[in-house]
Amino acid sequence: MSFSRRKFFAIAGASAAGTLMASPLEGLLARKAFGQKLGRGYGSLVPDPNGLLDLPRGFQYRTFSLTGDLMNDGTLVAGGHDGMAAFRGPRNTVILVRNHELSPGSGTQVIGPRPYDPLCKGGTTTLVVGSNRQLIKHFTSLSGTYRNCAGGLTPWGSWISCEENTSTPTTNNPANPANNVSTFHGYNFEVPASATSPVQPEPLIAMGRFNHEAVAVDPKTGIVYETEDNGSSLFYRFIPKQPGNLKAGGILQALKIKNMPQAMTGEGFPLRKPMKVEWVTITNPNPPEDTVRIEGFEKGAAQFVRGEGIWYGNGEIYFCCTSGGALGLGQVWRYIPEKETIELFVESTSVDELDSPDNIVIAPFGDLILCEDGDDEQFLRGVTPDGELYNFARNALNTNEFAGACFSPDGKTMFVNIQTPGITFAIWGPWNSNRG
Secondary structure, rough: OOOHHHHHHHOOOOOOEOOOOHHHHHHHHHHHHHOOOOOOOOOOOEEOOOEEEEEOOOEEEEEEOOOOEEEOOOOOOOOOEEEEEEOOHOOOOOEEEEOOOOOOOOOOOOOOOOOOOOOEEEEEEEEEEEOOOOEEEEEEEOOOOOOOEEEEEOOEEEEEEOOOOOOHHOOOOOHHHHOOOOOOOOOOEEEOOOOOOOOOOOOOOOOOOEEEEEEEEOOOOOOOOEEOOOOEOOOOOEEOOOOHHHHHOOEEEEEEEEOOOOOEOOOOEEOOOEEEEEEOOOOOOOOOOHHHHHHHHHOOOEEEEEEEEEEEOOOOEEEOOOOOOOOOOOOOEEEEOOOOOEEEEEEOOOOOOOOOEEEEEEEEOOEEEEEOOOOOOEEEEEEEEOEEEEEEEOOOOOOOOOHHHHHOOOOOEEEEEEEOOOOOEEOOOOOOOOOO
């Protein structure tokens, strides 16, 4: 879709609301039209008159903190809206910490007084949203990092922001100085949700230097699980010396499927068949080159095809592989720490069913919500506990990815981004209706 900046902001300033739930027949027809398994969806999607977000009847949205908006600290909202988490704030507010996936050569920039690398433009912004789902304030909370893609929330009230790039000064290309860096990248950074100004960036070196995507923390143990966005990525866990204090260091390990050494999980795995796992220790988590996954693979760790979003819930951890599966259209894996098992939970067999799942969140009502990052129409797809898929929302604005789906602490509002041109949505409605 091509339109002027003025038209974009005029449209994005609107909200949309549905008033009626779709009939069961509408929902059935919609799911058949998209070639999906029959799951517990919310019915057909209603075209948005504002041309932004198609939702089921009965659901509403509001937009705020768009790229180019003036923030309370005097800087402009950068683009590349990506991973995000919601935290309980004071006086019934919700605090959102939001990533910006920006490279040094990007056209917009997260600006802060203490950048990790002055040549890099990524980082995080923090948004405070009222109980009426109206934006109260927003400001920079981390700056100078490289391609902050996803991350994860911690039980102690912080956001771990992940760099999806391993550039160093030695990899600078004189022919492309726009993407030069002044220090090492490929780290995680912690941003407390309570921060009211930019944090002092401190790389969590012991958690590994690789193409980080996202993290999830097991609140029972404090262990942090990490995904890696690479065609031959590994699935990691970080065992901290002091749970809740990641800066104190710890041990980095990679998952190995027992009796299947060096298994490539791109295809050929049966659905929902638990497999026993063990872990191999990474002796050099901070190498000068991008070799963490190579060390793990040489020790028998399983490879995953572009590990992306990850989320913890009810003793289980789910993570996406954007390009996994026989058709390369995406997978969702389930790891259960207490049982030390992993299984293939969902594998796409059609772009109409699921197209390149990226960020993921476990909804309060038990379903997974997947953010698509494919090449055509982009949807928020729901997945029931039985592995059945349904459509929840469609990007009606363009073909850019959804990112950062998360729910408010009270479970009544889902927040999500369209990465480009950079819009944050609050979505609410009858979440617990029409559930099987």
